[in-house]
Amino acid sequence: MGVNDDTFSRRSYLKATGTASVAGLGGLTGLLEQDFETLEVQHWWTGGDGAQAIQALFDGFKQEYPDIEVNQNPVSGGAGQNLQTVIKKRVLNDNPPSSWQAWPGANLLPYTRANKLEDIQESVWSHNDMTNAYLKGPKDAARPSGSYVTVPLNIHRINNLxxxxxxxxxxxxxxxxxxxxxxxxxxxxxxxxxxxxxGMANQTKSGWSTMQLWATVLLGEHGMDTYTAFTEGKVEQNQQAIKNSLQIVKDYREFFNDDAGSISWTEANTKVINGQAGFFHQGDWAAGMYRGQDGFEFPDAWNQVTFPGTENYYMLNMDSFPFPTNNPSPEATTRFLRYVGSVDAQKRFNPKKGSIPPRTDVPTDAFGPFLQSQMEDFKNSEAQPPSTAHGLAVDPETLTNLSDAMATFISSWNVDRTYRGMVQAFQ
Known part of the structure; x- marks a missing residue:
């Protein structure tokens, strides 16, 4: 039996070699027997499709690595904000978990700037043909400061109508x-x-839905170069395009449901299901609600087009798992991140989550017709711009400032004042 045999290579070969270099272990430590440390993974998938999806992933990981004990330590609530607060404190205190659910891209810049994430190009990304299987957008998001520091697991598309x-x-x-x-x-x-x-279901109770709508309008009306320039802070150089895009969203507002300011995005989506609204702009997680409705089938009862003007783009929101410095379980974490980047993990997780894999070589048969069409769009996309509203395109401080500007917009619908807030957001 050769070392390329799956069972042998994972169960016995890793035990025999200990892959000492990965964990920075010197000499012959662990050569004869590999005792893995407990893997602590924090995430915010505590209910619904997220809980089912992450459990499917851990079940698969346990099959591949039965010797690794997993401590799932979830933190619910706040659409991930509660977990981010916990992680920030732990990482800055040099007491990180093994890994955690994190938006990749600019969201991780505070950690890379503080040298709190490890370069995992050799230990993780050189395995499972990952660099070939991932497209440029997800790969760029995995290396916000130039080095690979995280592994994207899933993609939710933002530019859906x-x-x-x-x-x-x-x-x-x-x-x-x-x-x-x-x-x-x-x-x-x-x-x-x-x-x-x-005309359009929407919620304006919190600003993120309108921010992602505005960012999609900017991309569709003024193109990728303008969108990228904005995310890089070149706001004043693109004043006309930014104000024009705000004005278009203000024009849309006339066609929103009257209760937009007091409902959630799920309540807004219910209006599409009930025939009380024509259009709905949202990430593809919205389709999860349609799947759960008897008699509301794709594509006869509901359907979708790529948001007008963005046909060649796949705007990304993603979850990933980074590798922190001072890792409490370097060997186990390396195995876990390699697994997260594998075909097996991504075909287990994504159909249940209602997302698509960032790998382009995952079989489509476990996915329904809507997600299969999304996978096809992703493979054929000209570019995969990162989401602003979800922190992939701008760092957390800038995102907070942009959120303040968007709060001003949905309370006043004043284009000039919102534009000034966007200028200040990057300063």
Whole structure:
């Protein structure tokens, strides 16, 4: 039996070699027997599809590495904010968990700037053909400061435009004919003139939905270069495009549901299911609610187009698992991150989560028709820009400032004042 045999290489070969260099172990330590440390992983997937998906991943990991004890230490609430607060304190106090659920990209810059994340190109990314299987966007997000420090597990697409098929047909609108975000205004007008539904479901109770809508409009109306320049802080150089995109979202507002300021995104999405709204812009997690509805099938009852003007782009929101310095379990963490980057892990996790794999070589048969079409779009995408609203494109401090600017926008709908807030957000 050769060392390429899966069972042998994982169970026996790793035990025999100890891969001492990975953990910085000198000499012959652990050559004869590898005793793995307990793996502590923190995440915020404590309910619903997230809990099922992460359990499926850990079940697969346990099959591959039965000798590694796993301590899942989840932190629920706050859409991940509670976990981020816990992690920041632990990492800065040099007491990190083995790994944790983290948005990659600029979100990790505070840790790379403080030298709190390890370069894992050799120990992790050189395994499982990862560098070939991941496209440029996810790979760039995995190396925010130049070195690979984290492993993306899943992708949620941001630039989706969902719609209720019967409402849109009754309105006489062809979503595929819309070529740019500003075209959507006329389409929503038709919905409200010809049906009892509102043009677009939305929530403005918190600013993130409107921020991701605005960022998508900027990308669709003014292109990738302008969007990237904005995320790099070149706000004043792109004043006209940024103000124009804010104005378009302000124009959309006329077609929002009246209770937008007092409901959640899930309540807004219910309006699409009930035929009370024509369009809905949201990450592809919105489709999870449709899947759970009897008689509300894709593509006959609900469907989706890429947001007008963004057809060649796959705007990324992702979760990943980084490798911190002062790691309490370097050997076990290395195995875990290699597994997170594998076909097996990503085909277990993503169908249950309603996301797609960042690897382009994961078989599609476990995914439903909607996610299969998303996987196809991802493989064929010209570029994969990172989400601003979810912290992949801007660091946490800038995101906080942009969130303040967006709060100003949804309370006043004042384009000039919001633009000034965006300028200040990067200063």
């Amino acid at each position: 969902f719609y209720n098929v019967s409402v849109i047909e009754e309105a006489g609108v062809d979503p595929s004919s819309l070529s740019k975000p500003s075209d959507l205004v006329g389409a929503m007008e038709q919905v409200q003139q010809n049906t009892d539904a509102v």
